[in-house]
Amino acid sequence: MARAVSTRRKALVTICAWAVGIAIFFPILWTVLTSFKTEAEAIASPPSFLFFDWTLENYSTVQERSDYFRHFSNSVIISFGSTLLGLLIAIPAAWSMAFVPGKRTKDVLMWMLSTKMLPPVGVLIPIYLLFRDTGLLDTRIGLVMVLTLINLPIIVWMLFTYFREIPGEILEAARMDGAELWSEIVYVLTPMAVPGIASTLLLNIILSWNEAFWTLNLTAVDAAPLTAFIASYSSPEGLFYAKLSAASTMAIAPILIIGWFSQKQLVRGLTFGAVK
Amino acid sequence: MATQHSRAAARLMISPAVLLLLGWMIIPLSMTLYFSFLRYNLLIPGMEEWAGWTNYEFFLTDPAFFAALKNTLLLVGGVLLITIIGGVLLALLLDQPFWGQGIVRILVIAPFFVMPTVSALVWKNMFMNPVNGLFAYFAKFLGLEPFDFLSHAPLFSIILIVAWQWLPFATLILLTALQSLDSEQLEAAEMDGANFLNRFVFIMVPHLARSITVVILIQTIFLLSVFAEILVTTNGGPGYASTNLTYLIYAQSLLQFDVGGGSAGGVVAIILANIVAIFLMRMIGKNLEA
Numbered sequence: 001m002a003r004a005v006s007t008r009r010k011a012l013v014t015i016c017a018w019a020v021g022i023a024i025f026f027p028i029l030w031t032v033l034t035s036f037k038t039e040a041e042a043i044a045s046p047p048s049f050l051f052f053d054w055t056l057e058n059y060s061t062v063q064e065r066s067d068y069f070r071h072f073s074n075s076v077i078i079s080f081g082s083t084l085l086g087l088l089i090a091i092p093a094a095w096s097m098a099f100v101p102g103k104r105t106k107d108v109l110m111w112m113l114s115t116k117m118l119p120p121v122g123v124l125i126p127i128y129l130l131f132r133d134t135g136l137l138d139t140r141i142g143l144v145m146v147l148t149l150i151n152l153p154i155i156v157w158m159l160f161t162y163f164r165e166i167p168g169e170i171l172e173a174a175r176m177d178g179a180e181l182w183s184e185i186v187y188v189l190t191p192m193a194v195p196g197i198a199s200t201l202l203l204n205i206i207l208s209w210n211e212a213f214w215t216l217n218l219t220a221v222d223a224a225p226l227t228a229f230i231a232s233y234s235s236p237e238g239l240f241y242a243k244l245s246a247a248s249t250m251a252i253a254p255i256l257i258i259g260w261f262s263q264k265q266l267v268r269g270l271t272f273g274a275v276k
Numbered sequence: 277m278a279t280q281h282s283r284a285a286a287r288l289m290i291s292p293a294v295l296l297l298l299g300w301m302i303i304p305l306s307m308t309l310y311f312s313f314l315r316y317n318l319l320i321p322g323m324e325e326w327a328g329w330t331n332y333e334f335f336l337t338d339p340a341f342f343a344a345l346k347n348t349l350l351l352v353g354g355v356l357l358i359t360i361i362g363g364v365l366l367a368l369l370l371d372q373p374f375w376g377q378g379i380v381r382i383l384v385i386a387p388f389f390v391m392p393t394v395s396a397l398v399w400k401n402m403f404m405n406p407v408n409g410l411f412a413y414f415a416k417f418l419g420l421e422p423f424d425f426l427s428h429a430p431l432f433s434i435i436l437i438v439a440w441q442w443l444p445f446a447t448l449i450l451l452t453a454l455q456s457l458d459s460e461q462l463e464a465a466e467m468d469g470a471n472f473l474n475r476f477v478f479i480m481v482p483h484l485a486r487s488i489t490v491v492i493l494i495q496t497i498f499l500l501s502v503f504a505e506i507l508v509t510t511n512g513g514p515g516y517a518s519t520n521l522t523y524l525i526y527a528q529s530l531l532q533f534d535v536g537g538g539s540a541g542g543v544v545a546i547i548l549a550n551i552v553a554i555f556l557m558r559m560i561g562k563n564l565e566a
Contacts, residue, residue, distance in 0.1 A: 121521075123308055
């Protein structure tokens with residue numbers, strides 16, 4: 001039996017919750033608003049919230065000055081590339097651990113997770129030197145490789161927790177009908193696994209898009225994704241709040257939208273299935 | 277009905293992932309370990325020589341190490357404190373019925389999707405800047421002296437920025453846990469005369485304990501490696517005031533090109549992270565059996 005809630009109480013909670021929600025969201029809102037101001041208005045005192053001359057000038061300036069689209073395409077290639085490559089490697093692994101568990105499956109899973117606990121700075125020098133010597137520094141392929149490896153444990157784990165929920169009897173039935181292993185995967189398992197694979201994909205694109213240790217340390221110019229593009233605004237020249245805001249808005253908008261779609265899966269993915 | 281055939285196939289399918297991760301672990305780790313015993317600077321190539329424990333001695337007795345260790349602990353502890361307390365309160369609030377739940381949820385979760393470099397620069401310039409920031413404006417409005425956050429309280433400012441990024445994560449997980457709480461149990465307690473505080477302490481907190489532990493452990497793993505926020509705001513300064521272990525090792529390795537010293541620091545960081553990791557792995561492992 002659900003508790004009856006008085007309208008007054010509900011109204012009060014509504015006000016509090018909206019106030020807190022807007023407060024938490026405010027820095028993002030403020031950034032988006034500032035991106036449409038002129039530089040003078042961006043630092044005007046008192047600050048104007050909505051009543052200013054809206055302009056798109058900053059967006060074109062940012063594109064001209066620091067070539068947003070090149071960084072954007074780097075981000076897309078790196079995050080999608082590493083996620084798809086990761087899925088390609090992880091799907092068979094997660095499948096076999098979920099449906100043909102052996103004695104050591106649990107140990108393998110735990111060990112994979114433990115590689116994620118490795119602090120990146122602990123292997124910064126070797127990776128940097130290996131990349132320098134193999135010409136992978138500041139290349140997209142190099143970053144795709146590193147991000148695939150650092151996200152692989154999360155991908156395997158997420159897929160594993162989804163695959164584990166697919167009833168094994170269905171596979172048995174398919175096997176009785178004489179399905180081969182690969183057709184079993186393609187025709188029986190994949191359709192049931194698509195939702196899990198899709199949310200794994202989304203979460204990993206978000207993680208790779210926002211990854212800011214390797215992308216900052218292993219890129220300079222050619223392969224720099226949006227994280228590095230924004231970092232170049234840390235040493236300002238003159239008035240730059242409006243331009244910084246426009247650049248920031250363009251860097252976060254794509255992933256914010258993907259993020260909102262995948263928020264339900266976030267908990268599960270980031271806690272390795274420990275909280276659902 | 278796992279046949280010999282399917283077992284072999286399973287092993288075959290698992291091996292790319294295992295081999296790649298094995299390589300990712302063993303190759304760079306053994307290189308770090310090896311470098312940490314060398315006198316090796318990228319500026320003087322060809323002069324590498326065995327240095328024994330010297331790098332560790334230097335790293336572990338360097339005042340910068342203690343500053344960085346203290347800052348790392350403060351950063352991790354401070355962010356955890358804010359996000360756990362804030363997260364529990366927010367989860368309790370958002371768990372009540374109200375109008376527009378979906379939209380508020382979206383607003384609250386948003387900071388988690390903002391890349392670290394963006395959130396750090398937005399906070400640094402548009403909020404914490406002592407001349408043009410919004411905080412300075414409000415301080416002046418109230419007749420107070422604007423506070424220069426990043427020069428006078430650099431670590432605290434970074435804690436605030438990072439806490440803003442992680443509050444949504446804690447809130448979302450705790451909210452999910454709260455929603456799985458049996459509402460009949462709460463109603464029964466209410467009928468027996470338990471007030472909100474009692475219900476919170478004796479029913480909700482024990483129920484949330486597991487999720488809080490998960491939040492603490494996972495956040496700790498990520499917070500030990502906070503890097504971009506420091507790089508774009510303070511560069512670890514002034515002095516070492518906002519240098520954490522990750523940043524210190526980065527500076528030693530790629531700014532001073534001291535491969536030996538940086539590697540010794542890396543080994544220390546790995547050992548510290550492993551201590552946390554062991555606890556986390558146990559928790560997740562238990563869950564796997566359930």
